[in-house]
Amino acid sequence: MKVDRFDLPPDEHPDRWYNILPDLPEPLPRHKDPPEGPSRLEFIERVCLKECLRQEFSEQRWIPIPDELLELYIHAGRPRPLYRALRLEKKLGLKHVRIYYKREDLSPTGSHKVNTALAQCYYAAEEGREGVVTETGAGQWGTALSYAARLMGLKCVVFWVKSVYDWKVDRRTLMRLYGAEVHASPSDVTEFGRKIRSENPEHPGSLGIAISEGLEYADKHEEFVYCLGSVLNHVLMHQTVIGLETMRQFELTDDEPDLMIGCLGGGSNFGGFILPFAGEVLKGKRECEFLAAQSWAAPNLIKGEYRYDFADVAGYTPLLKMYTLGHKVEMPPIRADGLRYHGAAPIMSYLRHKGLLKAVAYAIDEREVFEAARLFVETEGWLPAPESNYAIRAAIDKALEFERKGEEKVIAINISGHGFLDLFAYREKLGL
Numbered sequence: 001m002k003v004d005r006f007d008l009p010p011d012e013h014p015d016r017w018y019n020i021l022p023d024l025p026e027p028l029p030r031h032k033d034p035p036e037g038p039s040r041l042e043f044i045e046r047v048c049l050k051e052c053l054r055q056e057f058s059e060q061r062w063i064p065i066p067d068e069l070l071e072l073y074i075h076a077g078r079p080r081p082l083y084r085a086l087r088l089e090k091k092l093g094l095k096h097v098r099i100y101y102k103r104e105d106l107s108p109t110g111s112h113k114v115n116t117a118l119a120q121c122y123y124a125a126e127e128g129r130e131g132v133v134t135e136t137g138a139g140q141w142g143t144a145l146s147y148a149a150r151l152m153g154l155k156c157v158v159f160w161v162k163s164v165y166d167w168k169v170d171r172r173t174l175m176r177l178y179g180a181e182v183h184a185s186p187s188d189v190t191e192f193g194r195k196i197r198s199e200n201p202e203h204p205g206s207l208g209i210a211i212s213e214g215l216e217y218a219d220k221h222e223e224f225v226y227c228l229g230s231v232l233n234h235v236l237m238h239q240t241v242i243g244l245e246t247m248r249q250f251e252l253t254d255d256e257p258d259l260m261i262g263c264l265g266g267g268s269n270f271g272g273f274i275l276p277f278a279g280e281v282l283k284g285k286r287e288c289e290f291l292a293a294q295s296w297a298a299p300n301l302i303k304g305e306y307r308y309d310f311a312d313v314a315g316y317t318p319l320l321k322m323y324t325l326g327h328k329v330e331m332p333p334i335r336a337d338g339l340r341y342h343g344a345a346p347i348m349s350y351l352r353h354k355g356l357l358k359a360v361a362y363a364i365d366e367r368e369v370f371e372a373a374r375l376f377v378e379t380e381g382w383l384p385a386p387e388s389n390y391a392i393r394a395a396i397d398k399a400l401e402f403e404r405k406g407e408e409k410v411i412a413i414n415i416s417g418h419g420f421l422d423l424f425a426y427r428e429k430l431g432l
């Protein structure tokens with residue numbers, strides 16, 4: 001019997017997160033204030049979680065996961081399985097290459113974002129806040145935070161870019177089912193939103209406007225705290241449960257990954273997947289390569305410059321040192337909306353800068369990534385999120401390349417989410 005699934009029992013869930021900062025060859029460049037205007041660092045201290053800001057530049061290598069949070073991780077289905085893609089390998093005719101995939105798609109709301117949403121809501125409750133507030137573009141982050149807030153007994157307010165809010169009806173329903181207050185942004189709830197609406201009642205909104213509304217809301221409601229779903233160091237650290245589990249699961253196979261692949265928008269799912277491995281590579285304890293799969297709509301690691309830039313369009317956040325396309329850049333719409341972000345997380349940018357991380361990008365029409373997804377669905381049967389399809393495409397391309405050269409290789413990919421709320425994208429891209 002060939003078993004293609006590798007599980008860890010709940011009591012073997014990692015009980016601490018891995019913080020790569022102390023293992024980097026030099027200190028990660030600090031976030032800083034721009035030369036002009038009010039202090040963003042002070043503003044962030046006021047509206048964000050104290051514990052998360054402490055974690056942001058912590059020099060502690062291992063940070064314990066609080067018991068109650070660990071219970072929630074297990075309740076939410078962690079540890080998640082690692083699969084060997086035997087059927088896909090067979091279809092591709094692979095003799096030398098083996099492919100594994102980690103199942104973050106088995107998350108209650110459909111993405112890995114639940115891993116940090118639960119942590120942030122746990123700390124919000126610990127810090128005595130009544131609620132969390134955020135913005136969302138594609139909707140995955142808003143859904144994950146709504147879910148986590150509900151489980152922790154907190155209120156949740158989401159400002160959602162109006163042009164997306166208007167048509168992603170099912171995701172909106174799910175957020176409301178979790179009890180979140182969801183506003184189309186620009187909204188009537190904030191001064192900033194009202195100002196924009198008075199100028200143009202039909203304004204479609206933008207991520208920048210939604211962030212501004214969320215931050216204003218948190219600023220005016222002391223009992224609310226503002227939460228961020230990607231890019232920051234502490235978010236990537238919360239996500240390392242993915243990689244720590246994967247490392248343990250590889251011990252159950254006869255393999256070790258030679259190449260790890262994930263999709264990268266801001267960098268949280270891929271960071272969570274690879275950082276425990278990258279730490280060992282930095283210490284000379286392991287050999288492994290890392291490949292980020294991106295869209296030409298937002299190829300921050302490929303076309304971006306490594307410099308300080310704002311994390312948001314409106315310029316409310318501190319400056320982060322990262323590969324950036326410029327915080328005001330216009331990015332063409334794609335169905336893998338979660339990959340449309342102007343900058344890559346400072347940690348991922350640093351690894352890129354040091355040559356540890358490679359990147360590849362796929363065409364804006366997304367035809368080739370959805371074709372890869374079709375192959376995956378036909379063989380493995382699981383429906384990936386549009387973003388995850390980029391990792392699948394890259395894995396198939398690399399596998400075929402190794403196979404042609406007769407190289408023995410093990411590839412591991414992270415499936416960051418499921419596609420059940422994105423079937424319209426499959427319909428459109430594959431003409432179904």
Ligand SMILES: *Cc1c(COP(=O)(O)O)cnc(C)c1O
Binds near residue numbers: 267268338388
């Ligand atoms: C948000 C999201 C992404 C992109 O964000 P990262 O921070 O780069 O991980 C990828 N996949 C899914 C399913 C997402 O929801």
